[in-house]
Structures are given as C-alpha cells and as structure tokens.
Amino acid sequence: PDVPIIGFFEYYYSDTGGPVGFDPEDPVTENTPFLLHARNAVPLANIETVDVGLSPTYWQRDRFPQSFHRKLYVCHDGIRTDQLRPDPAVTLKLGRMDRALTKDDEVLTFVSRNLERTRGFHVFMRALPRILKQRPNARVLVVGGNDTSYGGKSKHPGGLRAEMEAEVGKHVDWSRVHFLGKLSYEDYQKVIQISRCHLYLTMPFVLSWSLLEAMAMGATIVGSDVAPVREAITHGETGLLCDFFDPDALGDQVADVLGNPAAYAHLGPAARAHVVETYDFLSKCLPEHIAQMNALVPEGQRIALPRTPTT
Known part of the structure; x- marks a missing residue:
C-alpha cells in the first residue's frame, strides 16, 4: 500500500x-x-x-x-538518437530491382504500423499519382501491415490498401511502388536512411515514434499540419507541413522535395538536432x-x- x-x-x-x-x-x-x-x-x-x-x-x-x-x-x-543516425553510405536491395538503391535515388518513404486512415494512408494514396507523374524516376517504399490499429476498418474485403488501389490504381505506375510489409528494425532503419523525402501523415492523434525516429536519422519530412505534429516539427525549419485533406498540394510538395533536394538539405540536420535536444x-x-x-x-x-x- x-x-x-x-x-x-x-x-x-x-x-x-x-x-x-x-x-x-x-x-x-x-x-x-x-x-x-x-x-x-x-x-x-x-x-x-x-x-x-x-x-x-x-x-x-x-x-x-x-x-x-x-x-x-x-x-x-x-x-535512441545515439543508435538512430543518418547513413550517407546506406544501400538497399529490393527484389524487383537489378541494383541496390542508394542516397542518389529519388526515394519517397511512407511508414505506419498498419496502412490505415488514422495515419493518412488514403491521403497518401491519392497523392501518389501526382507524385509519380511529376517525378518519373521516383521510387516509393511503403512499410506497414494491412490491418487496422486505430479507427474503423475498411469495408473492402481486401482492407484499405485494396480499397485505395481500386480507387487510384489506373493512375499509378505500380512498377515503382514497393509495399514492403512489416520489416525488421534494421531494415526499417535503412528505409528511412535512404529516403530523400519521408511522408508522415496522421489525424490529430498520438504521435508516432516513427516520426521522431525519422527525424533522428536526418530525414526530410513532409507531414500533416495537425497539432501533435506541430509540436515536433516547425514548418520550414525542421520539416514541412501540409493540409491533411489536400492530396494535390501534398503531392506537389513531395515532388518538389524529390526534385530539389539541395533546397531542403537543411531540414534533416535541423530535425535531428531538435530530436537530440x-x-x-x-x-x-x-x-x-x-x-x-x-x-x-x-x-x-x-x-x-x-x-x-x-x-
């Protein structure tokens, strides 16, 4: 007692x-x-x-x-910022490619425990055609399971991923989109370290560890402009924030980061410094x-x- x-x-x-x-x-x-x-x-x-x-x-x-x-x-x-760091020499081999990806590639990453609405997967999918059209050399790496951790489940028999593939599928070059499922922690780190633009979307809800981990690894973040994300990211200083409900503006911002990495090179180091502090x-x-x-x-x-x- x-x-x-x-x-x-x-x-x-x-x-x-x-x-x-x-x-x-x-x-x-x-x-x-x-x-x-x-x-x-x-x-x-x-x-x-x-x-x-x-x-x-x-x-x-x-x-x-x-x-x-x-x-x-x-x-x-x-x-653990002592363990989660940028790695300019990182490489990643994907089954559908005859060479390993490097930091020179245009890699967009999206990570969620499960691909669900609360974490903005449907918004990401609606932005995808615009991103791929503007950046014909981009590769998209999607990490996460096909279940639901938060909120309601999709009524589609194949889950939200299948629902969104049906909605936007004919406008997406699937040869450049890689659904990686759930990864080991080591492989997850490589995905973030190789990312040129990391997209973090969420409704106003508990902040994901993955956002802070990506910041610790020096990723350039495009996130949804909601209160819990604003607590971690200052727009233009440690990342970029976009309207959750505007997939076109989101797509344009991501495409610009992919195409002009030098213009946003200050964001990753500043994000890491903020997480360390x-x-x-x-x-x-x-x-x-x-x-x-x-x-x-x-x-x-x-x-x-x-x-x-x-x-």
Whole structure:
C-alpha cells in the first residue's frame, strides 16, 4: 500500500479535437460520444490512484480534463538518437530491382504500423499519382501491415490498401511502388536512411515514434499540419507541413522535395538536432523519468542515473 505509483496517461477520448469526427468520410454516429466516454473509464479511475501521471507530449496531456493536470508531467518515452543516425553510405536491395538503391535515388518513404486512415494512408494514396507523374524516376517504399490499429476498418474485403488501389490504381505506375510489409528494425532503419523525402501523415492523434525516429536519422519530412505534429516539427525549419485533406498540394510538395533536394538539405540536420535536444532517451527523457521516480521515495531508495555514452 505504501509503494508510490506513476501512471501512464496516453490518451483521453472525445468526439472533438482528435481523430473522431476529423475526416468527413468517416462521420460519427449518435452513439459515439457515449462509447468514447466509456473508453475513458481507466484514466478516470486511475487519476485518483496514482501519485503522479505521465503523458508523452503536451498535446496528449492537454486532451485530458484540466483537473488531471495537477498530477501529470510531460516527458516522451525517449528516442535512441545515439543508435538512430543518418547513413550517407546506406544501400538497399529490393527484389524487383537489378541494383541496390542508394542516397542518389529519388526515394519517397511512407511508414505506419498498419496502412490505415488514422495515419493518412488514403491521403497518401491519392497523392501518389501526382507524385509519380511529376517525378518519373521516383521510387516509393511503403512499410506497414494491412490491418487496422486505430479507427474503423475498411469495408473492402481486401482492407484499405485494396480499397485505395481500386480507387487510384489506373493512375499509378505500380512498377515503382514497393509495399514492403512489416520489416525488421534494421531494415526499417535503412528505409528511412535512404529516403530523400519521408511522408508522415496522421489525424490529430498520438504521435508516432516513427516520426521522431525519422527525424533522428536526418530525414526530410513532409507531414500533416495537425497539432501533435506541430509540436515536433516547425514548418520550414525542421520539416514541412501540409493540409491533411489536400492530396494535390501534398503531392506537389513531395515532388518538389524529390526534385530539389539541395533546397531542403537543411531540414534533416535541423530535425535531428531538435530530436537530440528534446527527445533523446539517454540525455533528456531517462533523467526526467528517474527524477520523477526519485521524488516519490526516501533518499536512501533513490535510483542512480546511468552514465550516458560519450559516442
């Protein structure tokens, strides 16, 4: 009974301000507000149980009622920027190509745990014909499964990927689009490191680790202009932001990055510097989490901070 508890408060559901009701193609029903309120049962019960609560980003914290904030501190889980770095010498061999891709190739990447609407896969697919038409040498690498992690499932029997292939398929040169499925962490890193433009789309929802990892690896990011992404990316400084609902503008921006890499060469290094400064696991996040733990226990029981590697 006397052991302190720190609770992880990831997300508080409501029918405004988040992914629910964000996309007009997926309207809410009259039952939605009640279902969402039921999903909040766990944080509503636990806020009075924990001594301290944790939210990874300010946007996530601010989704909770103001009465929660007195117990919540904000600190990300942390990104291993000492391990996730740019690699100018990276190469990647694909089964449909007779040579390995290098950093000299026009590579567009899109990554999501699953190819779903909450993470903007449908918007990406609608932008794809425009990108491929403007950049005839571009290669597109898509990482992710064909299930649904968040939001509703596609009614198409083949899932959202099949639904979108049916919608845009006749306008896409599929010989230059590579669906890689789910990859090992090592191969995933190579995909990001070789990317000339990394597209990160999401509705207003929990920020993906993959965005911060891509920034740590020095990727040039084009992301959706929504609040959780704006917390990590400053437009024109550490990445580029576009309207989630404008696939034409999105396609034009991606095509320009692919065609004029020198004009955007400053974004990747600045993105990495920002992640190192703000989200690095060893130097920023771990010390804060340990400090929060130590504040709850007697001095003789406190945790010593591990030594940070010098490389």
